[in-house]
Amino acid sequence: MAAISRDDVAHLAKLARIEMLPEELDHLATELGQILGAVARVQEVATSNIAPTSHPLSMSNVFRDDVVKPSLTNEEALSGAPAKVDDRFKVPQILGEE
Amino acid sequence: MSSIHLTAAEMASALSKGEVSSVELTKEHLDRIALVDGKINAFLYVDSEGALTQAEAIDKKRAKGGELSPLAGIPIAVKDILAQKGIPTTAGSKILEGWRPPYDATVISKLKAAGVVILGKTNMDEFAMGSSTENSAYGTTQNPWDLSRTPGGSSGGSAAAVAAFEAPLAIGTDTGGSIRQPAALTGIVGVKPTYGGVSRYGVIAYSSSLDQVGPFGRTVLDTALLHEAIAGHDERDSTSINAPVPQVVAAAKRLDVKGMKIGVIKELSGSGFQAGVSARIAESLELLVAAGAEIVEVSCPNFEYALAAYYLIAPSEASSNLARFDSMRYGIRIGDDGSRGAEEVMSATREAGFGKEVKRRIILGTYALSSGYYDAYYGSAQKVRTLVKQDFEKAFAKVDVLVSPVTPTTAFKIGEKSSDPVAMYLSDIATIPVNMAGIGGMSLPVGLAEEDGLPVGLQIMAPLMQDDRFYRVGATLEAALLAKWGKPILSNAPDLAAQK
Numbered sequence: 315m316a317a318i319s320r321d322d323v324a325h326l327a328k329l330a331r332i333e334m335l336p337e338e339l340d341h342l343a344t345e346l347g348q349i350l351g352a353v354a355r356v357q358e359v360a361t362s363n364i365a366p367t368s369h370p371l372s373m374s375n376v377f378r379d380d381v382v383k384p385s386l387t388n389e390e391a392l393s394g395a396p397a398k399v400d401d402r403f404k405v406p407q408i409l410g411e412e
Numbered sequence: 413m414s415s416i417h418l419t420a421a422e423m424a425s426a427l428s429k430g431e432v433s434s435v436e437l438t439k440e441h442l443d444r445i446a447l448v449d450g451k452i453n454a455f456l457y458v459d460s461e462g463a464l465t466q467a468e469a470i471d472k473k474r475a476k477g478g479e480l481s482p483l484a485g486i487p488i489a490v491k492d493i494l495a496q497k498g499i500p501t502t503a504g505s506k507i508l509e510g511w512r513p514p515y516d517a518t519v520i521s522k523l524k525a526a527g528v529v530i531l532g533k534t535n536m537d538e539f540a541m542g543s544s545t546e547n548s549a550y551g552t553t554q555n556p557w558d559l560s561r562t563p564g565g566s567s568g569g570s571a572a573a574v575a576a577f578e579a580p581l582a583i584g585t586d587t588g589g590s591i592r593q594p595a596a597l598t599g600i601v602g603v604k605p606t607y608g609g610v611s612r613y614g615v616i617a618y619s620s621s622l623d624q625v626g627p628f629g630r631t632v633l634d635t636a637l638l639h640e641a642i643a644g645h646d647e648r649d650s651t652s653i654n655a656p657v658p659q660v661v662a663a664a665k666r667l668d669v670k671g672m673k674i675g676v677i678k679e680l681s682g683s684g685f686q687a688g689v690s691a692r693i694a695e696s697l698e699l700l701v702a703a704g705a706e707i708v709e710v711s712c713p714n715f716e717y718a719l720a721a722y723y724l725i726a727p728s729e730a731s732s733n734l735a736r737f738d739s740m741r742y743g744i745r746i747g748d749d750g751s752r753g754a755e756e757v758m759s760a761t762r763e764a765g766f767g768k769e770v771k772r773r774i775i776l777g778t779y780a781l782s783s784g785y786y787d788a789y790y791g792s793a794q795k796v797r798t799l800v801k802q803d804f805e806k807a808f809a810k811v812d813v814l815v816s817p818v819t820p821t822t823a824f825k826i827g828e829k830s831s832d833p834v835a836m837y838l839s840d841i842a843t844i845p846v847n848m849a850g851i852g853g854m855s856l857p858v859g860l861a862e863e864d865g866l867p868v869g870l871q872i873m874a875p876l877m878q879d880d881r882f883y884r885v886g887a888t889l890e891a892a893l894l895a896k897w898g899k900p901i902l903s904n905a906p907d908l909a910a911q912k
Contacts, residue, residue: 318779322779323775326775326778326779326782327775328759329778329782330731330762330774330775330778331735331738331755331758331759331762332759332762332763332766332771332774332775333756333759333760333762333763334763334771335763338771342771342772342775345772345833346772346775346776346779348833348834349723349772349776349833349834350776350779350789352720352723352834352837353720353721353723353724353789353793354720354788354789355717355720356717356720356721356724356789356792356793356795356796357788357792358717359714359717359795359796359799360791360792360793360795360796361795364795364798364799365795365798366791366794366795366797366798367794367795367797367798367801368621368794369621369651369850370607370608370621370801370848370849370850370851370876371607371608371651371653371850371876373650373651375650376647376650378647386514386515390514390515391514393512393514394511394512394513394514394741394742394743395740395741395742396739396740396742396743396744396745396748397745397748403740403741405740405754406748406750406752406753406754406756406757407753407754408753408754410753
């Protein structure tokens with residue numbers, strides 16, 4: 315059974331951008347271990363000669379002509395923004411201090 | 413005399429004859445919601461004003477003799493995962509609290525264009541992750557058959573609304589059984605169309621290679637009418653199938669299965685299924701034989717790995733899809749006090765905005781996709797997907813449709829499985845293979861389990877884009893069952909208005 319440590323969960327939570335409380339990390343480490351133990355069964359039959367399926371339909375990319383079509387107005391696009399300034403999204407600082 | 417107990421097809425006929433107006437029909441359903449929704453919590457938002465405005469417009473159009481579609485003027489409930497312009501849309505999550513989409517999902521546009529009256533948005537497990545609606549951030553939905561039980565999920569609000577006569581029709585989505593399982597647990601009809609059969613544009617994505625929108629109704633014909641109203645190619649969904657929609661309404665009227673071969677999946681029967689469930693399924697097969705069908709046992713040996721593969725594929729895709737909830741463009745934002753950077757605000761928002769199951773699946777998916785584990789988990793799961801598809805192909809070479817129970821048990825108690833994720837996942841064991849292969853499937857109510865008096869669902873599956881086949885079989889069996897019972901299954905449900 316796949317063991318998953320508290321530190322592993324902390325790393326995954328950082329990758330997934332979810333700030334987690336210490337007790338959540340402990341709880342999830344136990345639960346993920348159980349779930350991984352159950353789902354690891356897929357390895358029993360997934361031999362190297364089987365092609366993977368990523369999607370139920372075999373489709374190729376769909377393109378359209380590069381023509382401007384009606385779309386949301388600026389105001390509509392910004393209507394759900396948690397913060398805005400003029401006609402732009404306002405976001406917290408993205409780059410660290412120089 | 414109230415019209416809420418009519419089928420949608422009967423309502424359509426009453427509307428066209430002028431026996432009832434859409435405004436009257438809509439008011440009756442709004443009254444019903446006001447009367448019973450406090451007991452079952454099926455709706456997250458009721459749009460009385462919008463519904464009555466649409467109903468008035470349809471009545472005016474009808475009075476002028478305008479051309480109307482078959483479902484014009486008929487009320488519907490919509491799962492809160494479809495974006496509807498100006499109407500709060502949460503996907504059952506706190507992270508989207510207060511969000512009003514600036515556009516309509518294609519399915520919403522189609523419903524509006526067809527004159528269908530949207531009553532409101534229904535409860536669901538957060539981001540469709542769950543099998544009971546217990547993962548909703550806005551409280552659990554109760555099963556109209558027994559308020560101490562779940563209606564299933566994730567589209568539990570939609571199923572409960574239809575079973576409780578709050579709406580004759582509803583829209584759901586099905587990623588691993590989220591339409592078929594709640595339909596089975598509430599005694600109504602639910603269909604997961606072939607993948608790509610109905611547009612996913614404007615549907616908040618969970619697992620994009622599995623998600624599919626589909627209809628709920630109280631009869632096979634009603635479900636078919638809604639299926640045809642929402643199906644078809646959409647240039648805004650690149651996975652939408654560009655081919656004619658299967659003729660499901662005609663199939664639902666055919667009432668004949670003579671010479672059809674029906675395959676019973678060996679691996680989805682016997683031990684592991686509640687005795688009362690198996691008994692109703694066996695009885696249904698007898699009725700189909702009496703109607704002229706031939707029953708063949710088939711084996712799908714790889715189905716036993718499908719559940720494990722699903723719980724790798726769906727969380728993996730979810731971990732990617734849910735990255736869009738970053739608190740920058742819409743939804744809530746937590747901790748933006750000027751001292752924190754975007755990444756910290758994002759992490760604080762996602763911590764506060766996502767529920768336990770959503771976090772669990774994002775972390776699991778992140779793990780399954782991370783370097784060093786990708787081949788062992790996600791890669792292996794994709795191979796199992798190939799094996800499941802091949803099992804279906806081999807089976808459909810021998811038979812026209814496949815059948816199984818929809819769920820291992822009837823509706824379970826609220827709280828019974830919520831602390832054990834693996835036990836909860838098992839309730840999807842019979843529905844998941846369908847999503848893995850992309851084919852369509854129906855849940856048809858086939859009676860009540862003797863031991864608990866709760867509804868049992870039969871799952872009927874057909875090859876890709878042959879959805880008409882399960883409507884044909886479903887309608888035939890439905891007619892045989894109705895003849896046997898003498899009254900519809902929902903007439904056995906308790907009177908909600910009288911319940912405490």
